[in-house]
Amino acid sequence: MNNVKKNFSIRDLENLSGIKAHTIRIWEKRYSLLSPERTNTNIRTYSLQSLQKLLNVTLLYHNGHKISKIAKIPEKDIPLVVREIVAKKSHKNHAINAFKLAMVNFDQTIFFNTYNSLLNESSFREVFKETFIPLLNELGLLWQTDTISPAHEHFITSLIKQKILLNTEKLQHQRPTKTDKIFVAFLPENEIHEIGLLYLNYEIVLRGYKCIYLGQTIPMENLMDVMKYFENIYFLSYFTVVPEKDRINKYMQEFDKLVSDYDNPNFWVLGRQVQHIDTDKLPRFVKTFTSIDEVVSKL
Known part of the structure; x- marks a missing residue:
């Protein structure tokens, strides 16, 4: 799992491209678009190059190119045609596939061209909500099915972080224009999934609030440092994989003790792990959220 994945099943190709396995087989047979290898048990396997080609073909196909015409394009020229399309026209319904293509090819140029094309039509906030969030949700599924490797995920998420x-x-x-709240954004120890928190930092600053962004894997006791300087802190955290299910309620109890001497503490928290919190035992100053939009609506 620590190496870049180099062999893919036909189901992997279906998951990444959105093209049904049955259609992929037809394209193979009728147009010789892909040349799979076979295992000893006669199961198709595809190389990284085959996956790259299929994603290129898919993008062309969704941009109005007939599959019979695509099959006649010299293989070395297909990426060039794709880049031309992405540079000229990358509508929202094609953008996610273009970003996946950038991810699989480790191609920053496709990412930036697609992103810049979207900005011609939409604000950054719209791009994040309408394209990046669905893409990240899809990456989660691809990760769970072992379709993509850590290298692929880190590459694309790093580019998204750059834009945020x-x-x-x-x-x-x-300078901040609102002073009734000062946000302190952090992730608990061993939590490194920060895109959601980074975006909330953007929304907070956009609305005129000061946000002290501490980032990944912050020991709880380190939060005491900021409490010495400000009186109206709203702690904000995003629990994606930690605290673990059997640890999260104890974490909330420890947080309660940490702020016991602080006047008017507030703690906003969201993320996948929030579902495991015993809400009946939560301190009164803790508010849980189910989505980024729900947090934004309270700013």
Whole structure:
């Protein structure tokens, strides 16, 4: 799992491309688009190059190219045609496939061209909500089915983080205009999935609030440092994989003790692990959320 995945099943291809396995087999047989190898038990396997080609073909296909015409394009020219399309026209319904293509090819150019094309039509907030969130949800499924490797996921999420940080930085040149809340955004120890928290940081700053962004894997006792400086802190965290199911309620109890001497503490938390919190035992200052949009609506 620590190496880049190099062999894919036909189900992997179906998951990544959105093209049904039955259709892929027809394209193979009728147009010789792919040349799978076979295992000793006669099961098709596909190389990374085959997957890259199929994603290219899929993007062309969804942009109005007939499969019979695509089959006649020299293989070495297919990526060039794809880049032309992505550079000129990358509508929202094609963008997710274009981003997946960028991920599988480790191709920053496709990512940036697709992103910039979307910005011609939409705001950054719209791009994140309408394209990046569905893409990230899909990546989660691809990860669970072992369709993509850690290298693929880290590559694409790092590029998305860059865009969130860039757009946040543009806002941070202005002083906060609201002082009733000061947010402290952090992830608990061993939690490294920060895209959701990074985006919330952007939304907080956009609305004129000060946000002290501490980031990944913060020991709880380190939060005491910021409590010495501010009186109206709203702690904000995103629990994706930690605290674990059997540890999360104890974590909330420990947090309660940590802020016991702090006047008017507040703690907003969301993420997959929140479902395991015993809400009947939560301190009154803790508020749980089910989505980023729900948090944003309370800002």
